[in-house]
Amino acid sequence: MFFSDLCQFGDKIAFIENGESGDTVSGDLNNGIRHLSYAALQQEIDQFKQQLPSNRQLILLQADNTIATMLVYLACLQARHPLLLVNKQISDTHLQHLIQRYSPNWLMNGSHIQHISHNQHHFDDKLALLLSTSGSTGSPKQVALSATNLHSNASAICQTLPILGSDKTITTLAPFYSYGLSVINSHLLMGATIVLTEHSLISREFWDLFEQQQINSFAGVPYSYEMLLRLRFTQKALPHLRYFTQAGGKLSPEKVTALAQYAQQQNKQFFVMYGQTEATARMAFNADPLSKPDSIGQAIPGGEFLLHDEQGIALCTDGQAGELVYRGANIMLGYTEGKSDLATFSQLDYLLTGDLAYRDTNGDYFISGRLKRFIKPFGVRLNLDEVEVLLADNQWTAAVVGNDYKLQVGLQKSTQQPNDIPAIQQMLSQQLSLHPSVIQIAEFDMLPLTASGKRDYATLQQWFAEQ
Template sequence: MDNNGLYLNRPKARTIPALLAEMAARYPRQEFVVDGMRRMSYAEFQAEVEVFSNGLIALGVGRGDKVAILMGNQLEWLIADFAIINAGGVMVAINTYATARELKYMLEHSDSRALIMVDDFAGNNYREILANLKDGGNLSGLHNIIRVNPGSKNLPGSVDWAQIRDLGLKADHTQLGAHIAPDDVAYILYTSGSTSVPKAVQLQHYGLIENMWHIGERLHLRPGDRLWLSVSLFWGLGCENALFAMMTHAAAIILQGQFEPATALSLIEREQCSVIYATPNMVLSITSDPSFTAVRLKSLRTGATIGTPAQIKLLYDLGVAEICNIYGQTETYGNCTVTDAQDPLSLRSVSVGKPLPGVEIKVVDPETGMLCAPTETGEIRVRGYVTCGYLNDGGKNQATFDSENFFMTGDLGYLDSDGNLYFSGRLKEMIKTGGINVAPVEVENLLMSHPGVEQAFVIPLNDIQRDEIVAALVVPVAQSAVSEQELRLLCHDALASYKRPHRYLFIDSEQLPLTTTGKVKKLALPGLFEAN
């Protein structure tokens, strides 16, 4: 159940510039963003956005122009984001882990005419990468590079952030945001892939406002709430979900440039954060830090996460009593289902909740497209707040939507009789052993319920007799002496025989193959078994 604007009235704005103007008018002195020692209220942030937006217009940025952002979580990321959109442009979020090849692809594929960047971040020298790409005759459509706090080394053709700001102070563009429509594209976010180039997901103004309002309602957000945000802004969970859930509810965002558990604890404690957006591994890192004590997190009340029942309960036990389980993809405006903060913990720990208002979900047999009965596992398909399509990729658009215009997620799950969704894993990851389907996530959740297991990955291995057998790759908790025999007994008691792993491999977390965004490369895991 949503709280139906219990704490404030729903914003009337349907474009992002109008939303910022509305919230700045309603809550001018309310703090909006904290970045280290830098703080801005809603009104101060709006004023700074207008200045920088004027500067971008003076530089030649106009309606529909793509402008990319490449930097960690910092105040300038947010100012640039809103300024680009305020000028009528489209913000392109660039992954800070991107290699030179990936950066070249995203900038060229998106037709970005400008890039706003820092010189380096997390060991990546972007200035050098850009200089080399330019010297090689690449990025011919990139007309402007704007550097935030540039170093002493030159980057030909670039200008400083301060120069654009000075242009904005001298300019007068009274029609900022006036000609933007609710269904205009505001964002292009690239989804990461392990085997192919990223897909460019287009997101429209109205969806970023309306769907995020509904997410905030499920979380029971209220004016003055304070979100600790270490999740990267370039990810959908950051700039798509968290940002607008907070803004539509007059809440504040406390930025952490890059996740580090001790710093996270200090920020949450110092800023008295009440909202947390975090992945299970982040929570584990925080609670494992030598400086951790539960009292340092006492200000936390609500938030959004994904994870096993044990991982959800850990946050609950830490005092985040209204923690919510979420499900969605970048294409579905972050989340399409969210548990309500007041749902029983027994439901929030196993289900990802009911569809948000304006969202329809069906679960179908992936081969026939026929609707599944309640509790029957099938492919999750979504209609409503869904991407208007992938940029410059008509083929993927046709293959991604069914005949009823439902987005085919490629995820497995089921609906119960009350309409709650349960996530079961990825369709492509389904293991077929002896002709019977096994959802890896079910086995993984069981293995991770063992106190000696930190992570578990269940994958198929080729087998002459069964076509595929179930195999489990296990990362033990530090100093744990968990054995294969213990896990075999656990699975024997809880799983049907065909679901039980035939092979186990124990490794350290450092041995996991990762993508540039830190996700585990599932397709590379069978190679670890072969190597051992």
């Protein structure tokens, strides 16, 4: 397992932290930057495990990109204590809701440890980790993952991406988000170095650290790259950067092309990836996005895709759309909503992704929408994802929700020129065969986002409901 033999990498540096955390962790200090070798990391883990009980107990960790969080995470994996990983910034209300539902024995926040319950849980032997199914930090619904899930996905990613043991990557995503956690796991498996920072990807401090540490790779979600392109990322030379990845949602083909062209011109690699928390992060990769910027590519090593129709029958014809189905060792144990769900899980043979997709003659897959992202105003069936693509094709950044009475569009305010809302409403009316009165448009300085940087449709829908 990626977490079980850390000492094999000896004095190689595992983590570098930019020293902004208030937690005290041993390791070499250089101008406020902490360096922790793999050997020292294991020593810290061993010391921390002495504070943990011998019997398996549930630990709730408020996580961030710090060495303190990494110590708890790795110690729990090694000692086989199931871990509920949440945002360090979770509200007190949401935190208490999770505590009531799951009755964790320990609450940990950085180096602060609090014993809060003597509750005796019954755990499935395979249970290792609980991650939220969405960016809603208050939702009790979690994805249950095993150590095998985590390791198999880390291994597949290492076979997919050109990760070297000499590499340095940097955290751009939260560790309680499966994509961000997979970056950490895969680099630990290779004995690479991970620079831990809480700085935003679009901040000057992040890029100062990026250049100072001579970073070789980073990961981002669509929103990350939308912002970077506005900040002229493609004009940066970044001589030490070898590759970068995008997942966490669909980035427009135009923006994928711009990033792929930059990578080609600068002798770098750009990978478009696809995944879900239910598959321990990633299921597919497109290593040539310049040729097919709207494709997720093919399944990762050890994985397999199928397409099913509405009756669950396999579709074998290229170009025919159906629900994307995935098989692989990284498929979750199952869902949980409280402590009683932790006792046992049935083996899942495949994962129904909820995404609509089709396959071309080369075996590459293309996501065309979400099964549940449909509305039927006045009987007109609309795919909300396709409406977003239509707006993006006309250079409007939007998040679209709705119901069977209204199409509701959250529009990002433009920094270049004001949005012509009547014109947008008229365009949608003509293109979608809807009366303008059914189309509701509101402008936002910043579209609501989840903690993972994805569009927060639940918050947007709630906003429209309250108007």
